[in-house]
Amino acid sequence: MKKKKYGKIFIIPTPIGNIYDITYRSIQVLKKIDYIAAENYKKIKKILNKFNISKPIISFNQHNEFNKIQKIFNKIEKKKNIALVSDAGTPTINDPGFCLIRECHQKKIKVIPLPGACSAITALSASGIPSNKFCFEGFLPSKEIKRKKILNLLKYEPRTIIFYETPHRIINSLQNIVEILGKKRKITLAKELTKSWESIIFDTAENILYKYKNNKLICKGEIVLILSGYKNLEKKIISKKVKYILSILKKFLPKNKISVIISKMYNIKKQYIYKYLVNKTKK
Template sequence: MKKKFGNLFIIPTPIGNINDITYRAIKTLKKIDYIASENYKNTLKLLNKFNIKKSIISFHQHNEIKNTKKIIKKIKKKKNIALVSDAGTPTINDPGYFLVKECYIKKIKVIPLPGACSIISALSASGIPSNKFCFEGFLPSKKIKRCKILKKLKYETRTLIFFESPHRIKNSLKNILKIFGKNRKITIAREITKFWESIKHNTIYNLFNKYKNNLLICKGEIVLVIEGHKIKKKKISKKIKKTLNFLKSELSLKKTAILTSKIHKINKNILYKYLIKKQNHDTN
């Protein structure tokens, strides 16, 4: 079958250490026709390092929609185009979403390459559960909006990941401490893969005090990884057990659990599971 269009390649670039570029990324950059770049100077520096000469199309947040049309036209003319961001994996908190969406609408093939991503690198080294997580981008610069977002996320059980800037890190940590409490674990990963990389893991309270007292250098790109909210199981007290024993002689286990949960303000499912477990134990 004859090829109808060209392809869009999503190519991650190093976030600090130039050696983090993959062989596949270099090979692809040498073969494609154009590069859609968020930062012309950074991209040119990378291309020069590996002796790659390609035409670069400016592609940033201010011209993304306009230049998407230009890129789509070129791909329709069987030109292959690589999308690269300032650093790291394109479209992750960077321009590119609109272009990718348009490619699918126009039946153009999108080919993503694996590579550097500060979010995943920070998470992998955080010492905080990584099986479930959510990325929230940058926290708002204004205190009121920032606190509003943090309050909404206070009881999120998944690990939370944020970007933060050096001039806001102290204020953000202060707000996080006040809303999330002092004992939750947090990892602050700064300038990942660079010579002055720093990864600090501790409680929110301890790391806030280090930043507050300027014991850590507040500069460079910062990724915050915060432990999710832990749901505390309410213990079944002697008083609750007494109520359960009294009611179950007259009611079903389900109704006993429901009524007891209303009396003692405890989750009915916890009580029901307890009753089932006790019943199984008593019959064995």
């Protein structure tokens, strides 16, 4: 029995600012595919016009994603090739498309990703903050209670942390970062990347917040925040002697009581001791 043939879906990154950042391969694929599933009609149309490409466009965004998946599959089943493009950057990275791609894998439809622009990676490369290990957290929540909850969960994250942020929320988010992660936490703030007015600032959270509050920075444009990870200070603070005492006490007492006792005896912050004990238990 012959295997049924389907079309393919191509994941095509689009420029995050400078239109000439689109790759030559992306242009060639856009010329050859049958349909484009686009998050933003105006933006993809601008790119198509720039490179003299004319293709039918299917609207595909966060509001209609689930309703359009079947329409796209119907075309793929008719051996039509589809290009998935987002508003800007690499599709599915904090943009619509994840569910579509997952369904493609389940239906054995070939998915072909193309390399290209991504604001998180572009900012990270220019951040001056370690990039060998990092976590991407997308946009911080708009409501302060939820935003603080996320930041508290990431307080002791040792890897570099990447956030997206909007101009109208940046000051509130920076205030929460200073409050929860500390005013001396190193941050690189990258704004309007690849555009002629791009800005990349490396400083402490406290200083960047000060610049925004005093109108030394313009609250406009798309923002990427790169935060340095938590420094594991307890490794330096907790001596071999203290570690030996902890290894004995943990057999008889709960972690919170041990933390209080050792904190008073050796003038070490309770949270360092408690975190050390938790990490030891996991191993």
